Amino acid sequence: MSRVVLAGGRELDAGTPAGRALTGCSSVAVVTVAAAFRRPDALASSIGAWAGELALDYSVVSVLRRSEALDPEASGPIAECDGVLVLDGSPAHFVSAVKATPLLDAMVAARGRGADIVWSGAAAAAVCASMVDDRGGALTVGLGLHDGIVVAAGWENWPRDRRRRLWRMVPAPLLFMALESGAAVCSEVGPEVLASSSSPDDWTVLGGTVEARRGGTAVTLENRQPGPH
16 A cells, blocks of 8 residues: 655655655655755765665656746656655645646556555645645645645744644644654555545654644644554
8 A cells, every 4th residue: 555654854864754755665756946055066965875775766857947847758667666755854845846737647646556655754745635834834725635734844843923823824724743853654545535634634744853733732643653564
């Protein structure tokens, strides 16, 4: 069964639950579009070191802007992989670059055919219908793949007043998950159910510090450390 993993960042650190989430996949496509503003050489080195430490075969989907995401051939490597890692970066850039593109379609289709997919940091926030804008902590419009949840990444870096403001903004029916850097949660629920589910039972903590709330009340997610998938 395929898994959706939401990570709080540090997805290229093999010592974190986020970085180990695709252990066991035979081949991984790494999507760099959210990380467009990182230094390309350093990013390539980090990807290679991460994949080498986990002994993963990988391909880089080197899409950095919308014009490239609109090219159906650019997402070709995703069709050949059983794991997809979508890197952290800028949520606003990620949404503007991939919304209604063949690249986004390819990532969604990968999950549909049984591949594991990790949305990290900015990407984890962006796949929600209500996206947390890390520039000010407000809610804005995301990609809408999951309309039952709201995700905030890098939670340890959020000042207390911004945390309280965000808690008040999240509509009561939604499940809010705040992930510290390196933390990860996962779901094996089918895409058609997960798209609108706000049930804490649909998500499992793979490791790291995760804070979950619904309707302003803290909820507990199951915590487990899985073996290779």
